[in-house]
């Protein structure tokens with residue numbers, strides 16, 4: 081399809097950068113607009129799920145992401161005392177699909193995505209505040225009065241998306257009942273390479289994964305009222321998790337306080353459609369999810385690749401957006417709800433309920449967990465669309 085103007089992408093996060101790369105590779109003109117004054121290397125770690133890595137493979141970016149992170153070949157679930165509840169080999173994903181799950185520093189992932197979008201201009205300090213759409217195009221309106229005209233506007237502007245608000249109206253955030261801290265510890269803290277571990281205690285979780293030479297990503301989750309803040313997040317996490325088995329205290333002891341981020345966990349109730357006319361959404365703007373299944377950023381990557389593919393292949397814009405939604409809405413909505421439910425199970429506080437849950441996880445066959453991982457890892461661009 082030939083678009084009658086550039087694609088305007090709002091937000092240069094994981095989804096926006098992936099879309100810019102995917103469009104650039106297809107020769108579709110696009111422009112990125114990012115509210116932040118610079119693309120600073122921020123954030124902690126992230127798991128790029130196998131499905132997202134397969135999506136990145138269609139852009140020939142999977143090898144670069146794998147090279148800058150660590151393949152995850154084993155998943156472990158333990159109690160806060162360090163007793164193993166479940167052990168799942170994940171190397172079958174690499175053997176069957178030729179792609180693993182990768183644990184990587186977020187800044188390094190963004191670096192790969194940004195470098196791949198070569199040529200796509202990024203306007204920094206550009207905060208979208210609204211848009212005007214008509215039959216011949218769409219105009220993005222920015223806080224500094226700037227206006228940009230394009231053929232399609234894509235809101236890749238995250239959880240608090242301004243594009244979504246203008247497109248779908250106000251919809252409340254759903255607070256999950258727990259907050260999170262993320263950090264990077266220097267050294268391995270004794271964490272074996274190629275493993276991701278989550279430890280579960282009453283109303284609390286702690287997870288960690290090796291993300292490459294001398295760095296271990298960790299996250300901590302705690303039931304808490306919304307919007308609490310502290311001046312020294314590391315001190316607060318260290319206090320809450322002081323009695324947990326190693327390597328928790330070790331990792332926290334080797335973390336620099338300025339490398340700890342606190343985020344309350346929210347999502348929104350899923351919607352059946354997120355496109356109207358010349359405007360659509362992707363990633364957290366479309367289907368914000370709790371991080372319990374580690375899928376939010378990975379879904380943003382998959383959305384971006386599917387959207388670019390549909391824009392290339394469909395005969396008209398309306399067909400492309402219909403195809404994009406047909407392929408992405410139901411699956412992402414399922415993950416949002418499954419992740420919310422999984423979070424409730426993981427954050428239980430009642431001792432009896434915890435005892436029963438843990439007993440169940442101890443006897444859950446590895447094959448059942450692998451079946452779920454295999455299902456979540458499917459990604460393909462095969463479709464019925466003829467190239468226009």
Ligand SMILES: Cc1cc2nc3c(=O)[nH]c(=O)nc-3n(C[C@H](O)[C@H](O)[C@H](O)COP(=O)(O)OP(=O)(O)OC[C@H]3O[C@@H](n4cnc5c(N)ncnc54)[C@H](O)[C@@H]3O)c2cc1C
Nearest residue numbers: 091093094095115127208237238363364371374376377378
């Ligand atoms: C504790 C935690 C752990 C997580 N772990 C994982 C994991 O292991 N694996 C995984 O796949 N996902 C994980 N996620 C989810 C993941 O971080 C998000 O789903 C992902 O970042 C969403 O990408 P995105 O591109 O949609 O939005 P974002 O990455 O949020 O990017 C949005 C961009 O838009 C910009 N922006 C916002 N508003 C405007 C505006 N008005 N105008 C212009 N620009 C704007 C922002 O500055 C930002 O750069 C985790 C999340 C949390 C909280």
